[in-house]
Amino acid sequence: MIAIDWGLSSFRAWRLGADGAVIAAMAAPRGIRGIGPGDFAGVLEELLSPWPGAREEPALLCGMVGSRQGWAEAPYAPCPARAEDIAAALMPVPGRQGSFIVPGLSCRNDGVADVMRGEETQILGLLPALGPGAHMLCLPGTHGKWAVVEDGAVVSFRTAMTGELYGLMRTHSTLAPVMPEGDGEGKGEGDGEDDAAFAAGVARAGDAGGLTHHLFGLRAGVLLGDVAADRLPAFLSGLLIGHEVRALAPEGRLVHVVGAPALTGRYARALALLGRQSVAHGEETAALGLAAIAHARGIA
Amino acid sequence: MIAIDWGLSSFRAWRLGADGAVIAAMAAPRGIRGIGPGDFAGVLEELLSPWPGAREEPALLCGMVGSRQGWAEAPYAPCPARAEDIAAALMPVPGRQGSFIVPGLSCRNDGVADVMRGEETQILGLLPALGPGAHMLCLPGTHGKWAVVEDGAVVSFRTAMTGELYGLMRTHSTLAPVMPEGDGEGKGEGDGEDDAAFAAGVARAGDAGGLTHHLFGLRAGVLLGDVAADRLPAFLSGLLIGHEVRALAPEGRLVHVVGAPALTGRYARALALLGRQSVAHGEETAALGLAAIAHARGIA
Numbered sequence: 001m002i003a004i005d006w007g008l009s010s011f012r013a014w015r016l017g018a019d020g021a022v023i024a025a026m027a028a029p030r031g032i033r034g035i036g037p038g039d040f041a042g043v044l045e046e047l048l049s050p051w052p053g054a055r056e057e058p059a060l061l062c063g064m065v066g067s068r069q070g071w072a073e074a075p076y077a078p079c080p081a082r083a084e085d086i087a088a089a090l091m092p093v094p095g096r097q098g099s100f101i102v103p104g105l106s107c108r109n110d111g112v113a114d115v116m117r118g119e120e121t122q123i124l125g126l127l128p129a130l131g132p133g134a135h136m137l138c139l140p141g142t143h144g145k146w147a148v149v150e151d152g153a154v155v156s157f158r159t160a161m162t163g164e165l166y167g168l169m170r171t172h173s174t175l176a177p178v179m180p181e182g183d184g185e186g187k188g189e190g191d192g193e194d195d196a197a198f199a200a201g202v203a204r205a206g207d208a209g210g211l212t213h214h215l216f217g218l219r220a221g222v223l224l225g226d227v228a229a230d231r232l233p234a235f236l237s238g239l240l241i242g243h244e245v246r247a248l249a250p251e252g253r254l255v256h257v258v259g260a261p262a263l264t265g266r267y268a269r270a271l272a273l274l275g276r277q278s279v280a281h282g283e284e285t286a287a288l289g290l291a292a293i294a295h296a297r298g299i300a
Numbered sequence: 301m302i303a304i305d306w307g308l309s310s311f312r313a314w315r316l317g318a319d320g321a322v323i324a325a326m327a328a329p330r331g332i333r334g335i336g337p338g339d340f341a342g343v344l345e346e347l348l349s350p351w352p353g354a355r356e357e358p359a360l361l362c363g364m365v366g367s368r369q370g371w372a373e374a375p376y377a378p379c380p381a382r383a384e385d386i387a388a389a390l391m392p393v394p395g396r397q398g399s400f401i402v403p404g405l406s407c408r409n410d411g412v413a414d415v416m417r418g419e420e421t422q423i424l425g426l427l428p429a430l431g432p433g434a435h436m437l438c439l440p441g442t443h444g445k446w447a448v449v450e451d452g453a454v455v456s457f458r459t460a461m462t463g464e465l466y467g468l469m470r471t472h473s474t475l476a477p478v479m480p481e482g483d484g485e486g487k488g489e490g491d492g493e494d495d496a497a498f499a500a501g502v503a504r505a506g507d508a509g510g511l512t513h514h515l516f517g518l519r520a521g522v523l524l525g526d527v528a529a530d531r532l533p534a535f536l537s538g539l540l541i542g543h544e545v546r547a548l549a550p551e552g553r554l555v556h557v558v559g560a561p562a563l564t565g566r567y568a569r570a571l572a573l574l575g576r577q578s579v580a581h582g583e584e585t586a587a588l589g590l591a592a593i594a595h596a597r598g599i600a
Binding site for chain 1 (some may be wrong): 376406409410412413414415443458459460461462464465468472473474504507508509510511512513515516517519520521523524526540543544546547548
């Protein structure tokens with residue numbers, strides 16, 4: 001079968017053997033953004049064309065492809081959710097025999113809604129490596145997730161829009177004109193590599209005044225010559241991640257950070273600076289999670 | 301003389317008598333944004349043309365007109381600052397006899413820089429009404445100020461970019477597509493008038509998880525049908541102001557809120573919901589402040 005993680009800005013696919021092992025992998029900068037409602041089937045066959053016979057294989061898709069803007073909307077499954085619960089809630093792909101879209105998850109904290117779409121698959125893929133008991137996971141990103149898993153179930157989670165806020169500050173705010181050139185996502189190579197500025201941002205998050213006060217301080221610091229403009233991106237990254245970690249990482253608990261190395265490394269640094277222990281995991285766990293869901297559903 | 305508050309997006313002027321009393325007032329939507337470096341003199345004469353003889357009168361200008369993007373840069377004067385300190389640091393207007401630009405103020409809290417430009421004049425104008433002793437002032441806006449004044453001096457202040465963050469969320473974030481039409485500044489009539497949603501936002505600011513988590517909750521709430529989209533602007537306004545007030549309003553201290561009624565009313569509501577007492581003041585105190593500075597300098 002074919003396992004696919006199709007997000008807003010990227011497409012990743014894995015060809016899986018009968019035992020769930022990865023036979024081949026591909027990635028393309030072809031997210032769902034900009035794909036018209038009726039064009040998903042055609043775009044998918046085009047993307048999979050390097051793999052002979054892929055057209056006839058069942059596919060399991062996760063990510064924003066299952067959102068309102070995607071191929072077909074797969075309503076969120078409520079927490080707590082195991083692989084079996086997600087498998088039971090799969091949404092058939094219109095017009096593609098034996099293929100399904102994975103639903104996202106929803107939960108409520110203090111009565112307030114939260115949602116994820118795509119990360120549930122990465123989490124499920126990581127579970128076998130974590131073993132039984134309760135674990136704290138962090139999946140940083142545009143909308144980063146902090147999830148509690150227990151004995152094979154995603155129990156609850158909280159989202160922080162840290163990555164999105166970073167991009168807004170970097171490209172649209174009054175800080176943008178004083179920032180050096182760079183990528184607006186904060187995920188790339190150029191930003192956040194200044195360890196000292198990053199650490200200063202993490203520390204600043206603990207001062208009085210709150211986030212919106214700390215953000216203005218970057219502008220004031222440049223105006224008064226306290227802060228060099230080329231240190232701002234790393235400082236901003238540290239400030240935002242510092243606020244996120246302080247608010248969402250429970251003290252005294254090991255945090256499993258899942259994602260691309262540039263980003264997990266930054267979170268590991270912030271967690272260490274704030275006295276939290278962490279372990280980093282690669283984001284290829286998505287393929288394992290899709291295999292687990294397929295197995296639970298009896299696909300392939 | 302002519303007293304002028306010339307900000308990024310608006311121009312306000314008052315014609316003052318020898319005793320500092322306002323003889324006439326005008327306002328125009330003609331901020332410094334978009335005025336070329338050499339064009340300020342011409343634009344000012346055009347704006348003042350309804351007042352016969354204004355061309356020959358000395359003018360005192362405050363606001364962003366004194367920034368790097370303005371007519372001439374007036375370096376920030378350090379806190380603590382009295383009217384006399386500001387008067388001593390006035391910057392002559394190039395090519396306009398007897399006219400000056402008011403410098404902004406700078407200060408440091410926990411060693412971190414903060415700046416204001418324009419608000420110092422409003423604060424000075426309010427001081428006579430407050431009397432001696434220490435007072436806490438709040439001047440909400442794009443970059444809202446919380447200032448401590450004592451016996452005629454601005455002692456220190458902190459800025460929160462609450463208004464700017466509101467605009468970014470309203471117009472550029474992933475919340476923007478689910479928001480109803482409205483002004484992006486959060487200062488107008490349309491937003492923030494839903495008292496119950498505003499109060500719910502203020503209360504939400506006290507929950508666990510931090511601001512970037514609370515912001516994502518608005519999106520999740522709409523996706524799951526918990527929150528009606530037309531209540532989001534008022535909820536967002538309450539959430540951001542709630543975070544600001546919790547972080548910056550000291551408990552047990554009367555807060556003097558200075559600004560336009562729509563905005564000061566919103567802050568007074570948030571302060572009351574969080575158990576803080578407040579008094580609202582109109583923003584016309586800028587004319588009084590400019591008169592005080594002119595008096596200290598011996599102008600007019």
